[in-house]
Amino acid sequence: MVLAIDYDDESVIEWRLSEDGVDRTVVDDYRPTLFFGSPVSELYGRDGGPDPDPKLAKRGAIPESLRDLRSFLDGQDAVANIEIDVWRQTFRSSARPVLRVDCRRVGDIRSVARRIHQFGDPDEHTCYNVDLTRQLRYTLKTDTEAAPDTSVRDLRTLRIQFPAHESGISALGQLQIDGGEIGSSPKEVAETVEHRISSVDPDVLVVDTARVVPLLFEAAAEYGLEPYSLGREPGFTQLASESTYTSYGRVGHSPARYSVPGRVILDRANTFFYSESGLDGCLDLVERAGLPLQELGWASIGRVLTAMQIREARSCGVLVPWRAWRPEFFRSASTLDTADRGGTTLAPEVGVHEDVYELDFASMYPNIIREYNISPETVRCGCCDNEAVPKIGYSICVRDGYLPDVLGPLIDGRSDIKRRIQETDDPEERATLEARSSAIKWILVSCFGYQGFSNAKFGRIECHESINAFAREILLDAKAALEEGGWRVLHGIVDSIWVTPAPEVAESDRRPLDDIATEVSEATRIELEYEGGFDWVAFCPRRGGDGGALTRYFGRRQGVEYPDEGLGDAVKTxxxxxxxxxxxxxxxxxxxxxxxxxxxxxxxxxxxxxxxxxxxxxxxxxxxxxxxxxxxxxxxxxxxxxxxxxxxxxxxxxxxxxxxxxxxxxxxxxxxxxxxxxxxxxxxxxxxxxxxxxxxxxxxxxxxxxxxxxxxxxxxxxxxxxxxxxxxxxxxxxx
CATH class of the missing domain: 1.10.132.60 (B family DNA polymerase, thumb domain)
Known part of the structure; x- marks a missing residue:
């Protein structure tokens, strides 16, 4: 159970919590590994079914291309060892021989992979385990638990505040520690920061912007304060430069990342999970995803989900592809038209409606994945002849998929946390539980969309389409059941539905919502929950168009008091x-x-x-x-x-x-x-x-x-x- 993992030339340094500080351990024999296997196109049958020759591994046949590759790599400085291992290259193929290459240093992984791509025909082999983050790679290779052992003691944190718009050491006079100013000159600030860190001995440095790290070292060099330490040893390392990226049509910015020996840096300008769920939520995800705290701090939702998938793949003996390759099997035009749709949306009735009730399907998409066994290797598996996916007709394998195994513990864990939130009267425990629930929620919210992401390691578009197909049918079935029970549907969108008593139905003939929800839950195998009642709900019209806006509304919750200012929980917007x-x-x-x-x-x-x-x-x-x-x-x-x-x-x-x-x-x-x-x-x-x-x-x-x-x-x-x-x-x- 590690707090942080640092690299020093050819060694790895582990930092673990102890009662009075940390323990430092040097690992000299760690060798990062990557693999090379046959082209993925050879691993599928004609219709995308399982490995057409599952007896290949038993015969011990080694492709000629791998023997040539081994000869090419043998003796290169970056390569420490080369062996033949047996692994599965995909979830849908049998185990077969692959080339295992142990590199001398972490930095050698990508250089060896690029060198291989320049050797011969790149279509003759596939690279695996290339772009794992360095701390995740280490914990996977050595079976090291990524979460710090907080049973020994609690983590100590220190907050360093610095204006995001400033740059240059002349601005260091504006730096604060835990809200208090510490000096006016760059030299005084640099000295005081080092002294404060030394006296507090924090495990986690929470910084407003990681740019403050090189600035402090620059000031230390300028005023002769070297050797200078923000970590438990002098120096710092730049892990990545700043960059701009585009995701789902949205432009984002990733600041430069830094590390200091023996401590974790959480950059508030470059962290999603710390902002959404605090340190408690981050630590919970570290345990669930196996992604060390330093890396989880800057990781996106997709990266954390990928870490979970990588660990599940490893437990199944499956390698992680460098560049995802997934055949998109033939589909007719009519099938494409039916499949290429999102969730069901029902146009809201514009206006203010009284006596409204909202019902939601609990974690609808993750539960669809688990209950209907949707996974990249189960949808259109090629070995089962059924039409399990409604309207589209895709088959789903009878064998258990890996994705439900990844999401199942998250679904059950969040349900348990939500139950404990309702039961506890301790404000501190409630805050911790809510942080953990929030962290898990974001993984569950994104797991569906990530299946259609082109860079997802194990995603697949047919999987994405199947989840949507089930979701559409489930919401329409719920709508029909509610209307038959004497309720009028005002609005529905993907996993939520709003109803009010149908005026033409007598109250004595109207069925209770709880009864209808129970029946729908049993029929769909996904729980339809009563979210709450509203005195009134106002659905807004679309700006510049006819009809109601799908996601613009506000409503007064029943029985919830207003706070002194604002809306609080009294109004949902x-x-x-x-x-x-x-x-x-x-x-x-x-x-x-x-x-x-x-x-x-x-x-x-x-x-x-x-x-x-x-x-x-x-x-x-x-x-x-x-x-x-x-x-x-x-x-x-x-x-x-x-x-x-x-x-x-x-x-x-x-x-x-x-x-x-x-x-x-x-x-x-x-x-x-x-x-x-x-x-x-x-x-x-x-x-x-x-x-x-x-x-x-x-x-x-x-x-x-x-x-x-x-x-x-x-x-x-x-x-x-x-x-x-x-x-x-x-x-x-x-x-």
Whole structure:
């Protein structure tokens, strides 16, 4: 059970928790391994079935290409040892001979793999276990548990705060530790950070941006403070450079990554799971995924899921392909048309509806995978003749798939955690359990989509299509059962459905929702849960189009009290401005207040009156500029945009201020004067903020009000006309 794993030339250093600190162990005989096997195309039958020659391994036949490959690698400096092993190259093939290559150092893995691709015909062999992360590779090869042993003692953490927009050692005076300033000069800050870390001896350094690591070492070198330590030994290592990437059409930015000996660095600018579930949730995933804490800190959801799949594959004797190769078998045009669809969506009835109830299928997609045995090697397996997938007719193998085995413990684990949350009265235990539940939730939410991801190690598009096909049928079956039971369906989307009593059905003839949900759960083998009741739910219309917006609604929960401010759990919101990341704090607060006003008065004009009051404060400049800041993720460099929006102006101003942003990063700004030209339109969040463009923010406020009133038939123009009346009446009071 390790805290951290470091590499020193040809050695590996393990750091494990002890009662008074850590234990350091040097491993000299570790040799990272990769494999080479036959082309994957040779492992399938004509229709994609199992290995056409499962007796190959028993005969001990070694392909000629592997013998040539062995001769080519023999004697190379990067290669420590070459052997013939027997592994399965896919979940659907039998074990057969492969070439195992033990490298001298971790850095040699990719160079050997690239060298092989340059040797002969690359289609004659397939590379395996090439792009595993270095700490995961070590724990897999040595059967080392990736989670630190917190039964010995709790992890110690230290928070280092540093403004994201700053760069250069001259800015180190702004650095803080656990919220407190520690010096004004770079030398003083560097000395104090080293001293504080030495005295606290943290296991985890939580930094606002990992850029602070090289900056501190740069300052130490500048002022003669070497050797300098942020870790348990001097020095640091850059693991990766910053980069920009695109995922599902969204541009993201990955900051540079660093490590220091014997400690874990969690970069708040480059971590999903720590932001969503805290350290408790991360540690829970470390145990479940076997991905060490340092790597899990920066890992995406897909990478964590892949780590789980890799461990399951290893337990089944299956190698991990370097570049995923999956044959997409022949399908007719009609099958493609039926299969290439998402989940079922039912257009909502625009308006405000009273006495509404929501029902959800529990972890629908993960449970479909488990209950119906959907896995890349089971869908269209080639050995079973059935039409198990509804409407599409794909077969599903009778043998158990590996993907249900990966997701089953997560589904059961989260159900158990949710049960314990309901039972506990301890706030600290509840917070820990909720963090763990949140971490698991994100893996379960993404497992379905990842099957269709082109870079997924074990994904397959037919698997993705099959999950959707089952989901569509299940929701439609639930809709039919509810309507037969005397309920009217207002909205349905993928795994959720909203109903209200059908007015034409007498109450005595209406079946209880619990009874219908139980029957649907038994029929579909997936639990249909009663999510909650609402006094009313408002479904918003689509902007600029007819019909209801699928994911824009808000509703007042039954029996839940409002907090002193905001909505809390009393109102469920989806898709409206207060739920969007780029909405200024003041606009979100305004919208929440308008929803509370609507709930209290059931009067649209009362909502407009409240809006007028808030706009009055805005026009009198009583709103703090910090509450009007906008945060936007940028997808390109400033010069690549065609239109001069306020976001582009903010990007250009950031570049002018020597804090240029890369694509995928976020810019935070205030609209200062929208009528100005160029950089004068905005102010960045770290600048002195005085004044703002009242007219611009007024438009945003009215837009947020429209979301609240649009289910009642009000649009922006009607809101503006009504506001004029309120303004005139207020002015007349002073005549």
């Amino acid at each position: 989806r898709g409206i401005e207060s739920r969007q990341d780029d909405t200024p704090t003041w606009i979100a607060q305004l919208q929440s207040t308008l929803i509370r006003t609507l709930d209290r008065t059931h009067d649209a004009e009362a909502v407009v009156s409240e809006l007028a009051t808030w706009l009055g404060r805005l026009e009198r400049e009583e709103v703090p500029p910090s509450d009007l800041l906008i945060t936007q993720r940028v997808s390109k460099r400033a010069e690549q945009y065609r239109h001069e929006t306020v976001t582009v102006a903010a990007l250009k101003r950031a570049k002018w201020k020597d804090c240029a942003l890369a694509a995928g990063q976020r810019v935070e700004y205030l609209v200062f004067d929208d009528d100005a030209r160029g950089l004068g339109r905005v102010r960045l969040s770290h600048e002195e903020l005085r004044g703002y463009d009242t007219a611009w923010y007024r438009k945003q406020a009215i837009r947020a009000a429209e979301s609240v009133l649009s289910p009642l038939g009000w649009d922006r123009e009607r809101i503006r006309r009504t506001l004029v009346g309120y303004r005139d009446s207020r002015l007349s009071a002073f005549e």
